[in-house]
Amino acid sequence: MRKVTLQDLAERLGVARSTVSRALRDDMQISAATRARVRRLAHEAGYHPNAAARALTHRSSGVIGLVLPRSARFVFANPYFSDLLDGIASVAEPAGFPLLVSASRRPDYARWLQEGRVDGLIALGSSLSQVELELLEGLAQAGAAIVLIGPPAQPTSLRVVACDERPGIERACEHLQGAGHTRVALVAGPAHAPYARARERAWQDAAKRAHLTLEQVIHGDDTFDGGRNAAKALLATSSTASAWLFGNDLMAFGALRALDEAGRTSPDDVAIIGFDDVMPAALLGLSTIHQPSHELGADAMRSVAAELRRTPHTDTSHVTYFVPRRTSAVPPERASREAEGGRIDTGPIDPTVAIPPVPPGRTRRS
Amino acid sequence: MRKVTLQDLAERLGVARSTVSRALRDDMQISAATRARVRRLAHEAGYHPNAAARALTHRSSGVIGLVLPRSARFVFANPYFSDLLDGIASVAEPAGFPLLVSASRRPDYARWLQEGRVDGLIALGSSLSQVELELLEGLAQAGAAIVLIGPPAQPTSLRVVACDERPGIERACEHLQGAGHTRVALVAGPAHAPYARARERAWQDAAKRAHLTLEQVIHGDDTFDGGRNAAKALLATSSTASAWLFGNDLMAFGALRALDEAGRTSPDDVAIIGFDDVMPAALLGLSTIHQPSHELGADAMRSVAAELRRTPHTDTSHVTYFVPRRTSAVPPERASREAEGGRIDTGPIDPTVAIPPVPPGRTRRS
DNA sequence: AATCTTCGCGCAACCGATTGCGTAACGTCC
DNA sequence: GGACGTTACGCAATCGGTTGCGCGAAGATT
Numbered sequence: 001m002r003k004v005t006l007q008d009l010a011e012r013l014g015v016a017r018s019t020v021s022r023a024l025r026d027d028m029q030i031s032a033a034t035r036a037r038v039r040r041l042a043h044e045a046g047y048h049p050n051a052a053a054r055a056l057t058h059r060s061s062g063v064i065g066l067v068l069p070r071s072a073r074f075v076f077a078n079p080y081f082s083d084l085l086d087g088i089a090s091v092a093e094p095a096g097f098p099l100l101v102s103a104s105r106r107p108d109y110a111r112w113l114q115e116g117r118v119d120g121l122i123a124l125g126s127s128l129s130q131v132e133l134e135l136l137e138g139l140a141q142a143g144a145a146i147v148l149i150g151p152p153a154q155p156t157s158l159r160v161v162a163c164d165e166r167p168g169i170e171r172a173c174e175h176l177q178g179a180g181h182t183r184v185a186l187v188a189g190p191a192h193a194p195y196a197r198a199r200e201r202a203w204q205d206a207a208k209r210a211h212l213t214l215e216q217v218i219h220g221d222d223t224f225d226g227g228r229n230a231a232k233a234l235l236a237t238s239s240t241a242s243a244w245l246f247g248n249d250l251m252a253f254g255a256l257r258a259l260d261e262a263g264r265t266s267p268d269d270v271a272i273i274g275f276d277d278v279m280p281a282a283l284l285g286l287s288t289i290h291q292p293s294h295e296l297g298a299d300a301m302r303s304v305a306a307e308l309r310r311t312p313h314t315d316t317s318h319v320t321y322f323v324p325r326r327t328s329a330v331p332p333e334r335a336s337r338e339a340e341g342g343r344i345d346t347g348p349i350d351p352t353v354a355i356p357p358v359p360p361g362r363t364r365r366s
Numbered sequence: 367m368r369k370v371t372l373q374d375l376a377e378r379l380g381v382a383r384s385t386v387s388r389a390l391r392d393d394m395q396i397s398a399a400t401r402a403r404v405r406r407l408a409h410e411a412g413y414h415p416n417a418a419a420r421a422l423t424h425r426s427s428g429v430i431g432l433v434l435p436r437s438a439r440f441v442f443a444n445p446y447f448s449d450l451l452d453g454i455a456s457v458a459e460p461a462g463f464p465l466l467v468s469a470s471r472r473p474d475y476a477r478w479l480q481e482g483r484v485d486g487l488i489a490l491g492s493s494l495s496q497v498e499l500e501l502l503e504g505l506a507q508a509g510a511a512i513v514l515i516g517p518p519a520q521p522t523s524l525r526v527v528a529c530d531e532r533p534g535i536e537r538a539c540e541h542l543q544g545a546g547h548t549r550v551a552l553v554a555g556p557a558h559a560p561y562a563r564a565r566e567r568a569w570q571d572a573a574k575r576a577h578l579t580l581e582q583v584i585h586g587d588d589t590f591d592g593g594r595n596a597a598k599a600l601l602a603t604s605s606t607a608s609a610w611l612f613g614n615d616l617m618a619f620g621a622l623r624a625l626d627e628a629g630r631t632s633p634d635d636v637a638i639i640g641f642d643d644v645m646p647a648a649l650l651g652l653s654t655i656h657q658p659s660h661e662l663g664a665d666a667m668r669s670v671a672a673e674l675r676r677t678p679h680t681d682t683s684h685v686t687y688f689v690p691r692r693t694s695a696v697p698p699e700r701a702s703r704e705a706e707g708g709r710i711d712t713g714p715i716d717p718t719v720a721i722p723p724v725p726p727g728r729t730r731r732s
Numbered sequence: 733a734a735t736c737t738t739c740g741c742g743c744a745a746c747c748g749a750t751t752g753c754g755t756a757a758c759g760t761c762c
Numbered sequence: 763g764g765a766c767g768t769t770a771c772g773c774a775a776t777c778g779g780t781t782g783c784g785c786g787a788a789g790a791t792t
Contacts, residue, residue, distance in 0.1 A: 003480070003482065003748095005747090005748055005749085006748065006749060006750095007748075007749095015771075015772085016771070016772045016773075017748085017749075017750095017772090018749095018750080018751075018771080018772065018773080018774095019770085019771055019772075021749060021750060021751085022750090022751090022771090025750090027751095029769080029770065029771075030770070030771080031769080031770060031771090034770080034771085046480070048477065048480035048481050049481060049748085049749070050422070050481060050482050050747085050748050050749070051418075051421075051427070051481040051482050051483040052417075052418045052419075052421035052422040052427065052482055052747085052748080052749095053418075053422055053747075053748035053749040053750085053777090054748085054749060054750085055417075055418035055421075055777090056416070056418040056419055056422055056747090056748080056749075056750095056776090056777045056778065056779095057748090057749055057750045057751085057776075057777050058749090058750080058777090059777070061417070061418065063466070085469070086469070089469045089470065093468075093469075093470045093472075093474070098466050098468075098474070098478070098483065099466065099467055100429070100464050100465065100466055100467075101465055101466075101467050102459075102464075103451070103452070103455045103459075104455065104459045106459075108459070108464070111414065112464070114369070114412070114414035115414050115415060115416060115417040116369065116416050116417050116418055116778095117417040117464065224649075253649050257649075279645070279646065280645060280646035280649050280650075283619055283623075283646050283649075283650065284646075284649065284650070369778095371777090371778055371779085372778065372779060372780095373778075373779095381741075381742085382741070382742045382743075383742095383778085383779075383780090384741080384742065384743080384744095384779090384780075384781075385740085385741055385742075386779095387778095387779060387780060387781085388741090388780090388781090391780090393781095395739075395740065395741075396740070396741080397739080397740060397741090400740080400741085415778080415779070416777085416778050416779075418777085418778080418779095419747090419777075419778035419779045419780090420778085420779065420780085421747095422747045422748065422749095422777090422778080422779075422780095423746080423747050423778090423779055423780045423781085424747085424779090424780085425747070482748095733792105734791105734792090735790100735791080735792085736789105736790080736791070736792095737788100737789080737790070737791085738787105738788085738789075738790085739786105739787090739788080739789090740785105740786095740787090740788100741784105741785090741786095741787105742783105742784090742785085742786105743782105743783085743784080743785100744781100744782095744783090744784105745780100745781090745782085745783100746779100746780080746781085746782100747778105747779090747780085748777105749776100749777090750775100750776080750777090751774100751775090751776085752773105752774095752775090752776105753772105753773085753774090753775105754771105754772085754773080754774100755770105755771090755772085755773100756769105756770095756771090756772095757768100757769085757770085757771100758767105758768085758769080758770100759766105759767090759768080759769095760765105760766080760767080760768095761764105761765090761766085761767100762763105762764095762765090762766105
């Protein structure tokens with residue numbers, strides 16, 4: 001594809017390259033007349049400055065890298081990421097920053113920075129291994145603009161855009177208390193994942209503050225089946241908890257399935273509260289905790305942009321909020337059902353199906 | 367960030383820039399000894415070739431642009447896109463093609479090509495307006511490697527990676543017929559959208575081939591509420607159709623809601639089949655048609671890569687397949703319920719597991 | 733021993749845009 | 763009319779890599 005260059009324009013106008021360059025970039029050292037001539041020709045010839053050449057002289061590409069963990073398939077299964085990405089794009093686009101995305105396990109982003117392909121990076125803190133984190137810290141010290149979304153496993157010198165999970169979790173627990181619940185169970189995320197531990201602690205603290213007795217804690221693996229198995233276990237042990245709290249929505253979905261399979265429903269038999277507010281949550285009526293993912297993404301991008309143009313940037317704080325839906329509503333039928341003598345099928349579930357041999361997830365070395 | 371350049375290496379070794387360059391790129395005009403020396407220094411000095419400089423001389427960036435319609439939020443709500451992106455990335459990454467993504471309504475991608483920021487483009491055919499399509503065709507003729515996923519509204523000279531929707535739709539209709547259905551209704555997408563028309567026709571043809579009487583066709587707007595309203599209309603007109611077919615899953619979800627609100631359920635009262643197999647479909651047990659999105663994405667990326675390196679590339683054909691789930695299962699209770707006059711809680715079988723989908727293999731026209 | 737090949741490497745010209753500096757043309761003021 | 767300032771533009775170096783060409787030296791050929 002033969003592209004129009006400054007040289008071409010210069011020759012056709014009988015002026016120097018530099019003149020054309022300056023005319024196009026509003027340099028006031030150029031007379032209004034020539035500027036107009038240059039602009040007209042540039043426009044009709046379809047001139048577009050070559051990005052590589054610009055990057056070469058400016059020593060920067062104007063591109064921001066986006067580091068997603070694992071495969072895109074995994075990432076986008078969770079709308080949290082979609083909103084995040086949307087928030088990032090909503091700031092990046094008007095600001096003129098193209099986004100280079102890496103959905104690989106290999107740290108391509110390091111090469112991208114070293115090759116000058118990108119000027120900055122947005123990464124998800126919770127998905128970084130320690131070596132990756134240190135790699136990024138090194139690159140940041142070398143001058144790259146790097147921002148993390150969500151805290152990494154270790155404390156870091158990198159800028160982090162995060163969100164306080166506690167408010168949403170506290171509202172949820174208060175809500176349960178108000179609805180008359182007293183005993184709850186928690187299905188937390190993987191015990192070895194720092195972000196999951198933090199969330200688990202938040203649930204525990206909030207439950208205590210709302211005078212809810214946390215009867216049992218199960219560690220799931222953040223998957224649908226993990227939640228399903230956890231729910232089966234809860235049913236099998238005939239837990240007395242009237243509400244189940246989850247580390248994420250996906251596990252809550254699994255629990256809903258398990259309930260359905262056992263002939264139970266939420267909120268009639270047990271209240272359920274998830275975390276993330278992924279898209280199906282609304283469809284299934286799952287009560288959950290919502291993160292302002294869009295804002296988080298936008299803020300991260302603003303932060304990177306500010307760092308690149310050496311503009312001051314003040315962090316804004318973000319909080320979660322509780323989204324009450326059907327699964328935490330006080331079941332209106334409960335009273336009447338108990339009065340009538342209700343359904344009979346409260347008997348034990350077939351143990352071969354109901355009791356998983358081993359708790360799901362890598363519960364190695366409890 | 368002061369970066370190591372060829373010049374730096376050359377000076378420290380007392381050789382010319384060109385020598386270093388050739389040594390690093392396996393030019394056999396360089397003795398094994400110097401090559402080794404150069405390589406060692408390059409490695410320990412942490413040399414990384416500057417992407418912009420390379421792009422400048424090569425007149426190509428080695429980057430592929432990914433054009434997503436509307437906002438990322440919208441796009442990734444549909445796992446179809448996630449899988450697509452995953453498929454693209456799965457080919458792009460090993461091939462060394464970074465991806466520049468555009469999730470904007472504005473055709474930034476045109477500038478990207480003109481500025482030499484990207485060498486090729488992958489776009490979603492169905493989301494392109496006519497002017498955008500023509501713009502892309504012009505750019506392709508100017509030498510850009512452009513591939514569309516899914517057919518655009520108008521016939522085009524661009525390369526298109528598409529998928530035959532009919533097989534999946536035909537299997538679905540056969541499935542309904544086998545389950546004893548004879549009268550069906552169709553809630554199609556917008557009448558003005560070409561892709562929706564094509565899908566509508568496919569449903570009609572398949573229904574006829576399966577000897578299903580297509581009793582009614584409603585045009586929805588591809589939204590949840592659109593499907594809900596369509597279902598209300600069907601209920602209100604006391605349609606005799608025992609199965610409802612939908613242009614997409616979202617509308618089918620709306621219909622499920624409408625049924626629920628009317629005190630009906632699927633498949634007990636009516637069978638429901640969607641299209642797309644978006645993520646909540648599995649959770650809600652919605653029978654639907656699945657596209658091999660991962661393969662489509664991978665194929666599109668392969669095609670772009672082949673075009674860039676002027677390698678021959680043969681298109682492979684892709685087909686949809688039917689995913690039977692609960693909403694199209696013959697209600698097991700129906701007979702017994704009618705016989706005993708009451709509900710027997712046999713617990714719903716998970717049809718996703720119980721009825722394996724048609725193997726998604728290359729069922730290329732036997 | 734003289735000539736012809738290779739081989740190994742340096743020189744310099746690119747790629748396309750930016751920018752410091754120099755300078756011709758013009759007008760101004762004494 | 764000469765010194766001076768301003769305006770408008772050209773020259774050339776630069777960013778970092780790539781590549782055609784040339785040249786000296788070593789080895790092969792006769």
